[in-house]
Amino acid sequence: MRSTPIVTVVRYLLLDRVTYLVLPWAWAAFGFVLDVVVLQLIPGGHGDDRWVGGLVAVPLVMLVVGAQSVARALPFALTLGVSRRTYFLGATALALALSVGFGLAVAIGRIVERATGGWGIGMAYFRVPHLLDGPWYLSWLTAMTVLVLMFVYGMWYGLVYRRTGLPGTTAFAAAQLGALALAALVATWAHGWTDIGHYLGTVTATGLTGVLAAVVAILLTGGFATIRRMTI
Amino acid sequence: MTPAISAAGLERRYRDHRALADVTFEVGTPCITGLLGRNGAGKSTLLRILAGQEFATAGRVRVFGAEPLENDTVLRRMILVRDNQTYPDLRVRHAVAAASLLYPNWDADLAGTLLDAYELPPARPIKKLSRGMRTALGLTIGLAARAELTLFDEPCAGLDGVARALFYDQLLADYAAHPRCIVLSTHLIDEAAELLDRVLVLDRGRLVLDAPADDLRGTMTSVTGQAGSVERLIAGRTTLNRCTLGTQTTAVMVGRLDDRDRELADHLRLRLERVTLQQLAGYAAEYHDRTVLTAVRTP
Incomplete structure (x- = not known):
């Protein structure tokens, strides 16, 4: 029995196993080992967990992998009779599947980390303050949402680059920075920084996950609008 | 019977350049059609529009009776192999595996035979292949896919004479065993002339000749x-x-x-x-606006 077109696109993308299955895990492992070495070299305080930040490598790798998924694989897929819509849905399904797996690894890692006293050296590799808080399933959901977000954001950048080249991509990045600057100006003008600081201080992991999910929806809409008129 | 390809009033504009202008034709199946013309005549643009990879500015195109753009049902029945094909960072065997996932009539034996004939090492990364070997990989995929509509855009670019002869032989043998609609866009007209059932000549975006190849010979x-x-x-x-x-x-x-x-x-x-087909295509482009080509069928 032949698989559905979306599953076929996922299988097509997974032919490049190194990019999608090896690279994120390899970077996570490399970050973990590096953090262990760094903590061994730096004298720590007593009792406090030491947050190391090596896990940040994984979302960054997902950003790059997302861009890669549309850089060279997309034109060949279109040659082989895949529509843009099906390709986009297939790549998004792959992002979701990868993020479910990595998110679960993060949630399990967090449990093990807590049970072993931070791997015996007080290291907080999987426990990210404010973000990966609460029960295991919430950590899973949050990690998954962050990873999907980064993949889809990378994919949108890759699509903009394919359509408009370097000038368009630069303008795309500049427009986002401009929007942030404008928002900061508006916040200053409206004396809103106190409220923003209050919100960030009180927001829960659940609330933050909801906000990130909304951003994913916006990125997906933008990415789909970009791929719709793509020519190769 | 529904034609494999039907185009009516097809036009493609790029700002001040008109790549295609009022192109109208139909191609039935089975048939091997030669899409001929000079550089910049609009051949690649036309093939990309047929494959749903490019957008027409005006006009209508139908493949197997339906609009091909974003139509999975139609697209999975066709393949467009281009001379400057972009491949993912994969190995040869992965590209072949990708095509086998997407085409129901994929012939793995034929793919293996062609890989051997073109001396393409399955484990070699595609980015390490020479231009001719990349072209040969495209031909292997294009033939083994056995798509009902197979579009080849300059299929022999970068190939040596032996490899070109091999391609023409394989194309004809596979077409005889599995008749389908094949469109070849090529500069090497005389080499491919004996294969063609039908000839379309484009000149500066206009279709200047549309005739059965047998009617043109002599x-x-x-x-x-x-x-x-x-x-x-x-x-x-x-x-x-x-x-x-x-x-x-x-x-x-x-x-x-x-x-x-x-x-x-x-x-x-x-x-x-x-006069060879190559020369005839040149005359068709040069004299299409006069009434001298009474002996050949014009659109």
């Missing part, structure tokens, strides 16, 4: 000899591209020759040469 003849003798043979006939060098004149005559014409040419010691 419709133009080049006559060379003494000026007076040439004038006697071509009297009352449509001629193109007449030139004189010293006492010798060469004229291209439109229309088929009968036995009496040949006897007369022999008597006048004239040399007759059949």
